[in-house]
Amino acid sequence: MDKGMLDAAAGAAAKSPRRATPIATVSNFVAIYGLLLVLLLIIAVFGALRPSTFFSAINFNNILMSQSVTAMLALAVMMPLATKQFDLSVGFHLGMAQTLIVGLQVQQGLDWPVAAVLILFLSLLVGIANGMLVTLFQIDSFIATMGTGTLLYGVTNWYSNGEQISGMGLSDSFINLTQIVYGVPLPAVYVVIISLALWIATEYLPVGRNLYVIGANVRAAQLTGINVGGHVMGAFVVAGLLSGFAGIVLGSILQTGTPSVGPEYLLPAFAAALLGATSIKPGRVNVIGTIISVLVLAFSFSGVQQLGAPFYVQYFFNGAILIVAVGLSVYAARRRQRAAVNTSKA
Amino acid sequence: MAIDAPQPAIEIRALTKRFLGTLALDGVDLAIGEGEIHALVGENGAGKSTLIKILAGIFPADQGEIVVGGRRVNPYAETVPIAFVHQDLGLVEELSIGENVALVAGFPRRGGLISWKEVWKQAERIYAQMSIAPPDPRAPVGSLTAAGRAILGIVRSLSRNARIVVLDEPTASLPGPDALHLFDVLRRLRAAGTSILYVSHRLNELFGLADRVTVLRDGRRVRSTPITDLTTEAIVGDMLGRELQIHHAPSARPRSTNALLAAEDLRVGNQGPLSFTVGRGEIVGLVGLRGAGHEVIGRSIFGAHPHASGTIRLGTDVLPADMPIGARIGKGIALLAGDRLAESALGGMSLRENLFPNVQTVSGALFKPIDAARELGVVRDTLERFDVRPRDATALIDWLSGGNQQKIFVGRWLATGARLFIMEEPTAGVDIGAKGIIHRLLRNIAEEGAGILVVSSDFEEVATLCDRALVIGRGAITSELAGPELTLEGLLTRSSLASGQGERVH
Numbered sequence: 001m002d003k004g005m006l007d008a009a010a011g012a013a014a015k016s017p018r019r020a021t022p023i024a025t026v027s028n029f030v031a032i033y034g035l036l037l038v039l040l041l042i043i044a045v046f047g048a049l050r051p052s053t054f055f056s057a058i059n060f061n062n063i064l065m066s067q068s069v070t071a072m073l074a075l076a077v078m079m080p081l082a083t084k085q086f087d088l089s090v091g092f093h094l095g096m097a098q099t100l101i102v103g104l105q106v107q108q109g110l111d112w113p114v115a116a117v118l119i120l121f122l123s124l125l126v127g128i129a130n131g132m133l134v135t136l137f138q139i140d141s142f143i144a145t146m147g148t149g150t151l152l153y154g155v156t157n158w159y160s161n162g163e164q165i166s167g168m169g170l171s172d173s174f175i176n177l178t179q180i181v182y183g184v185p186l187p188a189v190y191v192v193i194i195s196l197a198l199w200i201a202t203e204y205l206p207v208g209r210n211l212y213v214i215g216a217n218v219r220a221a222q223l224t225g226i227n228v229g230g231h232v233m234g235a236f237v238v239a240g241l242l243s244g245f246a247g248i249v250l251g252s253i254l255q256t257g258t259p260s261v262g263p264e265y266l267l268p269a270f271a272a273a274l275l276g277a278t279s280i281k282p283g284r285v286n287v288i289g290t291i292i293s294v295l296v297l298a299f300s301f302s303g304v305q306q307l308g309a310p311f312y313v314q315y316f317f318n319g320a321i322l323i324v325a326v327g328l329s330v331y332a333a334r335r336r337q338r339a340a341v342n343t344s345k346a
Numbered sequence: 347m348a349i350d351a352p353q354p355a356i357e358i359r360a361l362t363k364r365f366l367g368t369l370a371l372d373g374v375d376l377a378i379g380e381g382e383i384h385a386l387v388g389e390n391g392a393g394k395s396t397l398i399k400i401l402a403g404i405f406p407a408d409q410g411e412i413v414v415g416g417r418r419v420n421p422y423a424e425t426v427p428i429a430f431v432h433q434d435l436g437l438v439e440e441l442s443i444g445e446n447v448a449l450v451a452g453f454p455r456r457g458g459l460i461s462w463k464e465v466w467k468q469a470e471r472i473y474a475q476m477s478i479a480p481p482d483p484r485a486p487v488g489s490l491t492a493a494g495r496a497i498l499g500i501v502r503s504l505s506r507n508a509r510i511v512v513l514d515e516p517t518a519s520l521p522g523p524d525a526l527h528l529f530d531v532l533r534r535l536r537a538a539g540t541s542i543l544y545v546s547h548r549l550n551e552l553f554g555l556a557d558r559v560t561v562l563r564d565g566r567r568v569r570s571t572p573i574t575d576l577t578t579e580a581i582v583g584d585m586l587g588r589e590l591q592i593h594h595a596p597s598a599r600p601r602s603t604n605a606l607l608a609a610e611d612l613r614v615g616n617q618g619p620l621s622f623t624v625g626r627g628e629i630v631g632l633v634g635l636r637g638a639g640h641e642v643i644g645r646s647i648f649g650a651h652p653h654a655s656g657t658i659r660l661g662t663d664v665l666p667a668d669m670p671i672g673a674r675i676g677k678g679i680a681l682l683a684g685d686r687l688a689e690s691a692l693g694g695m696s697l698r699e700n701l702f703p704n705v706q707t708v709s710g711a712l713f714k715p716i717d718a719a720r721e722l723g724v725v726r727d728t729l730e731r732f733d734v735r736p737r738d739a740t741a742l743i744d745w746l747s748g749g750n751q752q753k754i755f756v757g758r759w760l761a762t763g764a765r766l767f768i769m770e771e772p773t774a775g776v777d778i779g780a781k782g783i784i785h786r787l788l789r790n791i792a793e794e795g796a797g798i799l800v801v802s803s804d805f806e807e808v809a810t811l812c813d814r815a816l817v818i819g820r821g822a823i824t825s826e827l828a829g830p831e832l833t834l835e836g837l838l839t840r841s842s843l844a845s846g847q848g849e850r851v852h
Contacts, residue, residue: 200715204715204716205712205713205714205715205716206704206705206709206711206713206716207712207713209699209702209703209705209716210703210704210705210712212695212699213692213703213704216692216693216694216695217688217689217691217692219688219689220683220691220692220703221704222650222671223650223671223681223683223689223690224675224703224704224707224758225671225672225673225674225675225676225704225706226672226706227670227672283694284694
């Protein structure tokens with residue numbers, strides 16, 4: 001009897017090979033928190049090498065201020081990416097919103113809230129247009145959004161005639177949107193609020209799970225009754241609204257309307273979203289992974305800069321990171337497949 | 347071991363493989379003679395796939411050796427002359443049939459450039475060599491039926507003149523006549539000296555085909571003997587290590603007058619007009635040969651395929667043709683799709699998410715937080731009740747065997763509270779143990795008042811599981827079998843008559 005029970009217990013143990021072994025626990029921990037460890041490591045290393053400058057409040061605030069725009073854009077691309085769709089228009093979209101928010105105030109004399117509402121309405125339309133091209137007209141999102149993005153770039157240059165719009169006469173209340181309050185740059189606060197909302201939506205609401213289900217298998221999603229078109233449309237609309245909002249924030253930071261600004265944010269945004277997929281929720285893009293990735297990219301670049309790297313290093317940096325990020329997520333996916341071999345024994 | 351083939355083409359000795367402390371293979375011996383069809387059977391998890399993956403060089407063995415043609419080989423490190431045809435045939439959907447053949451057989455060239463004329467000819471020739479009427483080699487793979495794809499997969503793997511072929515569940519999606527045709531091809535290959543390792547869950551088909559059978563259980567070889575010494579019951583007993591309880595449908599089930607589903611003059615695709623009912627508590631088989639196109643009938647009821655005319659009634663409600671899938675799920679209709687990988691599985695997602703892919707169908711709202719405690723409770727229940735391995739809500743669906751995956755997908759629909767289940771090939775590629783569990787489960791669902799429409803080409807399953815069967819041929823219901831008439835033989839006869847005898851010449 002006792003022996004039989006022992007055998008049964010041993011059999012049960014053998015049949016659940018995914019029981020936590022010390023090695024499995026450590027590798028699981030690394031898979032989930034690896035990126036966070038990297039971030040801490042980067043801060044520690046550069047902090048040790050350049051303690052006076054790297055750890056200064058100015059440096060941290062600079063990074064938080066400038067990277068908040070990247071973070072919003074990374075979250076923007078992340079939403080369609082959850083459904084395996086690309087939104088390449090966000091960079092141009094950011095540029096348009098940034099030019100318009102300054103231009104509408106300085107040239108058309110609108111109050112900033114009115115200008116902001118107009119821009120967000122425009123962003124909504126752009127999101128709907130992207131969503132319609134992808135869901136209704138079945139155009140590959142890569143192509144469709146490259147097209148709409150270029151159109152937006154045209155709008156920006158048409159409006160500004162390709163010239164910088166001086167921010168002379170911008171109201172204080174607009175400029176104060178991005179001031180530092182109690183030592184914290186406001187844009188960082190916006191990012192925290194947006195991240196929180198998106199984290200709840202993607203992790204705790206049915207709508208978020210639906211997005212990931214669509215990304216995993218569109219056909220299966222349709223056959224479980226998910227309104228695929230509606231969700232993909234929604235993801236593009238969120239991407240559009242976030243891009244517009246990021247542009248308004250950027251306008252307040254720069255205090256000039258610069259039509260050429262925008263496209264250079266696209267690559268870091270994608271790099272962060274994709275690198276984020278290697279951590280926290282390994283194998284899928286996720287909000288917290290994306291935010292950590294933005295910080296990893298920003299702190300490591302800032303550190304390298306302080307060690308005396310010339311300005312053009314950032315291009316090497318961004319390009320390499322994009323490749324490494326995708327490489328890592330492919331590697332993570334393969335590791336998980338290998339876990340399959342270890343788990344189901346036949 | 348008493349009767350060893352005179353000269354083994356491949357010999358496996360004391361093969362052992364361990365995964366994280368679990369013995370997947372424990373000193374397995376296996377010898378296949380030249381010109382022998384050797385069946386390899388065992389439940390999911392018995393070690394069949396591990397053995398095949400070691401032969402295919404996907405991972406190395408921990409111990410043991412593999413001898414091919416008298417030479418010790420290591421498939422993990424070198425290419426060995428073994429051809430593999432997996433359940434997932436590895437066809438490139440976007441390319442033509444001829445190109446898919448050439449991907450394995452090689453692209454014929456003229457002056458260094460691909461000679462397309464020769465590519466098409468080569469495909470036709472290779473089909474013809476196996477006495478199979480070749481499809482148009484320029485047609486895309488997507489235009490083939492599931493049976494046509496399976497044949498293409500086998501045909502092209504054999505084109506390399508491999509002397510040893512491993513067939514993993516080749517008939518999983520083949521209807522009876524096509525399977526018989528495949529067996530002809532295999533026998534011809536055997537006569538020519540090819541050695542075949544044949545993995546299958548359909549034990550009946552092994553008799554009259556295989557020469558010897560090896561049974562694995564829990565990573566160990568239980569037996570390796572000539573099949574003529576064995577009966578199905580003996581093999582099943584070896585596989586399970588216990589007696590199998592086969593559920594037989596109650597023979598004289600009262601016909602329900604209270605129809606849950608009623609289709610009237612339904613026309614969909616090239617099917618129809620059809621009229622039939624499914625009663626509450628009834629399991630009805632909708633059978634036809636693969637390629638008959640009868641799958642669209644079930645799909646139109648679920649809303650995944652538009653119906654052209656006629657009415658579909660669920661209880662007293664008429665379902666309009668343009669009613670979306672989501673709304674139909676809300677009415678209590680479920681579709682267990684036939685193609686598990688392409689239409690049900692959410693790769694890279696957890697068992698929990700695979701059980702609850704669309705929370706809206708359970709809780710009704712898109713923006714109401716997911717009730718995690720309730721979900722996890724249902725997940726734990728499902729894993730327990732259906733004996734899913736591993737029993738871990740966070741495990742990825744990819745880690746499960748086909749049988750265990752299917753249990754999850756059945757559970758998915760139970761969670762939506764469906765009352766009409768449309769099930770396409772509910773146990774295709776599922777091992778015999780899981781099959782029993784799924785069948786019992788379906789019977790339970792029916793007894794609780796649901797109606798089940800089993801859309802299948804697996805006559806054995808329909809004969810065992812269903813109360814009543816509708817045989818579809820040329821788009822119409824040609825006969826209806828119930829009670830003592832509902833047997834494997836009865837279904838085979840009626841359906842081959844229904845499809846027209848002149849249609850499937852080989």
